[in-house]
Amino acid sequence: MSTTVARAVRARLISLLPSRSDLASMRRDPRRDLLAGLTVAIVALPLALGFGVSSGLGAEAGLATAVVAGALAAVFGGSNLQVSGPTGAMTVVLVPIVAQYGPTAVLTVGLMAGAMLVVLAGLRAGRYMQYVPASVIEGFTLGIAGVIGLQQVPNALGVPQPEGDKVLVVTWRAVEEFAKAPNWTAVGLAVAVVVIMLAGARWRPTVPFSIVAVIAATVVAQAFPLDVKPIGDLPAGLPAPSLSFLDLGSLGSLLAPAVAVAALAALESLMSAAAADAMTVGQRHDPDRELLGQGLANIAAPLFGGVPATGAIARTAVNVRTGAGSRLAALTHAAVLTVIVFAAAPLVSKIPLAALAGVLLATAIRMVEVGSLKAMAKATRSDAVILVLTAAATLVLDLVYAVIIGLVVAGALALHAVAKQARIDQVPLDRGDHSAEEHQLLAEHIVAYRIDGPLFFAAAHRFLLELTEVTDVRVVILRMSRVSTMDATGALVLKDAVEKLNRRGILVLASGIRSGQRQVLDSVGALELLCHEGREYATTPEAIHGARDHLETAGVLPAVPAQKSSSNSTDTNEEPVG
Numbered sequence: 001m002s003t004t005v006a007r008a009v010r011a012r013l014i015s016l017l018p019s020r021s022d023l024a025s026m027r028r029d030p031r032r033d034l035l036a037g038l039t040v041a042i043v044a045l046p047l048a049l050g051f052g053v054s055s056g057l058g059a060e061a062g063l064a065t066a067v068v069a070g071a072l073a074a075v076f077g078g079s080n081l082q083v084s085g086p087t088g089a090m091t092v093v094l095v096p097i098v099a100q101y102g103p104t105a106v107l108t109v110g111l112m113a114g115a116m117l118v119v120l121a122g123l124r125a126g127r128y129m130q131y132v133p134a135s136v137i138e139g140f141t142l143g144i145a146g147v148i149g150l151q152q153v154p155n156a157l158g159v160p161q162p163e164g165d166k167v168l169v170v171t172w173r174a175v176e177e178f179a180k181a182p183n184w185t186a187v188g189l190a191v192a193v194v195v196i197m198l199a200g201a202r203w204r205p206t207v208p209f210s211i212v213a214v215i216a217a218t219v220v221a222q223a224f225p226l227d228v229k230p231i232g233d234l235p236a237g238l239p240a241p242s243l244s245f246l247d248l249g250s251l252g253s254l255l256a257p258a259v260a261v262a263a264l265a266a267l268e269s270l271m272s273a274a275a276a277d278a279m280t281v282g283q284r285h286d287p288d289r290e291l292l293g294q295g296l297a298n299i300a301a302p303l304f305g306g307v308p309a310t311g312a313i314a315r316t317a318v319n320v321r322t323g324a325g326s327r328l329a330a331l332t333h334a335a336v337l338t339v340i341v342f343a344a345a346p347l348v349s350k351i352p353l354a355a356l357a358g359v360l361l362a363t364a365i366r367m368v369e370v371g372s373l374k375a376m377a378k379a380t381r382s383d384a385v386i387l388v389l390t391a392a393a394t395l396v397l398d399l400v401y402a403v404i405i406g407l408v409v410a411g412a413l414a415l416h417a418v419a420k421q422a423r424i425d426q427v428p429l430d431r432g433d434h435s436a437e438e439h440q441l442l443a444e445h446i447v448a449y450r451i452d453g454p455l456f457f458a459a460a461h462r463f464l465l466e467l468t469e470v471t472d473v474r475v476v477i478l479r480m481s482r483v484s485t486m487d488a489t490g491a492l493v494l495k496d497a498v499e500k501l502n503r504r505g506i507l508v509l510a511s512g513i514r515s516g517q518r519q520v521l522d523s524v525g526a527l528e529l530l531c532h533e534g535r536e537y538a539t540t541p542e543a544i545h546g547a548r549d550h551l552e553t554a555g556v557l558p559a560v561p562a563q564k565s566s567s568n569s570t571d572t573n574e575e576p577v578g
Helices: 002-016 020-026 030-055 059-076 086-099 103-122 123-132 134-151 153-157 169-178 186-203 208-223 255-278 286-305 313-321 330-341 354-366 371-377 381-395 401-419 435-447 460-470 486-502 515-523 528-533 540-553
Strands: 423-427 447-456 477-478 483-486 509-513
Touching: 002 286, 030 059, 030 086, 030 313, 030 330, 030 354, 059 330, 086 103, 086 134, 086 255, 086 286, 086 354, 103 123, 103 255, 103 286, 123 255, 123 286, 134 169, 134 354, 134 371, 134 381, 134 401, 153 169, 153 186, 153 460, 169 381, 186 208, 186 354, 255 286, 255 313, 313 330, 313 354, 330 381, 354 528, 371 381, 381 401, 447 460, 447 540, 477 540, 483 515, 486 509, 486 515, 486 528, 509 540, 515 528
Parallel strands: 447 477, 447 483, 477 509
Antiparallel strands: 423 447
16 A cells, blocks of 8 residues: 555656656747747836835845746746746735735745645645636736735835835825825826836737836936936845745744735636636646646745745736747746846846836736626626625735635625525326325325425525425425435435424425435434335335325325226326436
């Protein structure tokens, strides 16, 4: 047994590691991949700088993440097209962590989150992403866009970053500071960058107007004595890897933030990989391997002072649209950023913060897909409610709570919809073996109910209420062949209903119990109650004859010749098994 387990573990580990096919795909069209990687790097540079600044750890942290995490996730991840790095969604989670625990705590949180992602990969948790409803994802994305936009308000207004970990509060304080001492230069620079990016995207979608706008803003700021704050000095290169930030005593208090970061990294990365698949033909990501790649990336990034990373939907989309076909493009993106870190740090340090704020504001605006939101709102009332609630929770609370709330509400609404499908209907009895007088007497004392759909906790109590309200009968027949699923609550409620009817002197017979239902019925004692003294039958016609025999024995029905009690009759409303 131990050898078998060891072999299974070994096979599992091998399936999560890079394969020869990855290398083969990188050789197919390297020129196209190199060009795509260069384009993505140009797009990613201002985003990496901006998200690093927004997180509170500085532009250098964003660059370190883009380089280190981008390279490792490209090699070990589950998608050939995914581009990873710092993202706006992750920044939203990191800001309150920095405010409460300090900047170095973010590095510890990233390390812990990376380890959690590796464990999730080993547990094959990636497949559960498919159960997240589209309405939750759309609401989540809308809320993220709102938070990213609000986070840029202080830099766009040219005011110092106010204290606080709630984005709405920080935004309001920034507006108050601006009202006291307006900085219209910063506002103008940010608005100009937004206009250039949005207008340029419509005019020439293939041109990376974000870097064009940032270069133009930097040139203007240097050519004229403008009152705008630059990024500031950047180190010329990556720091040596170090664990000096790690404080073992703080691991317990940082566990909850680490879980939140790991959950977000998993969710956003798998969403991004799925989006990349949808934009291509023949590309399919491995969700468990993607979790491994993101886990290793997040373990390594903090060692170089980087913030936690995820798959980046915007950069991945650029990668796909510019013709990338393998991991070489994402690796090229990381390599180009490495060159920039080492060779162009003095130039990058002069970029105005207002210009980076404009880049992120434009990015937030472009994240909002109006067509998708309209379609989701029109789909069903439940989808609209889930979308709005998830988006609002993202703005007011945080991303992880928002997703949890969205999933809980979606699950509750889905259960409600499924529960409404469960029915208990009275069905007519077979007339085949009885005279008109006998059938009239039968109909007065025997009732047959067919249970359709799921009998589980969401529908069970309504079932109990309907069943126990039956009056003026001596025998109740439960036709159970169409019960699609049953849980312990449903079985307990069924047992309760049978006991209540028995206490009123009503005999309960059952027909068509499926083999898959017997275990749950037996676990709560309901099966023994239904099978007691031969009260279970294979088909409804047999149960009707059993009910008639009971009434004859009780003297309610007169005895009839045996040939009229044969079991050859059929119930026209009965399916073959019950």
